Amino acid sequence: MTVEFLEDLEELSSAEDFLDYFEIEYDQTVVFVNRLHIMQRYHDYLTKGQDALPEAVAENEEALKAIYKNLLTRAYLDFVESDALTEKVFKVFKMHEPQTGFVSVESLLES
Numbered sequence: 001m002t003v004e005f006l007e008d009l010e011e012l013s014s015a016e017d018f019l020d021y022f023e024i025e026y027d028q029t030v031v032f033v034n035r036l037h038i039m040q041r042y043h044d045y046l047t048k049g050q051d052a053l054p055e056a057v058a059e060n061e062e063a064l065k066a067i068y069k070n071l072l073t074r075a076y077l078d079f080v081e082s083d084a085l086t087e088k089v090f091k092v093f094k095m096h097e098p099q100t101g102f103v104s105v106e107s108l109l110e111s
Contacts, residue, residue, distance in 0.1 A: 004061070005061050005064060005065060009021075014035070015038050016028075018042070019031065022068065022069040022072055030079055031076075034079040037079055038075050038076050038078075038079055039075075041075040042071060042072050045071040046068070049071065
């Protein structure tokens, strides 16, 4: 990756900073309510996509910026079109789903 691009990203601290940097139009109300969810989803998209980046793209700053912008736009739109409870980005939202587990009879008898 290009050093200058990474340095630019290190200077950003809020969801609005990222959206402004990539020149993505946004509704302040959506960001206010979902900022942590948007940023976590963006991080998740980046993490999943890192391994799939061809080295040629990783070395091309403009191509890399376009990919990062696309992923942030996608993360933001996830919460324009849905909500945090439905998207379940954080573990706390998944805790109320039915939990299944298996305990063998042998392990019960051992204790």
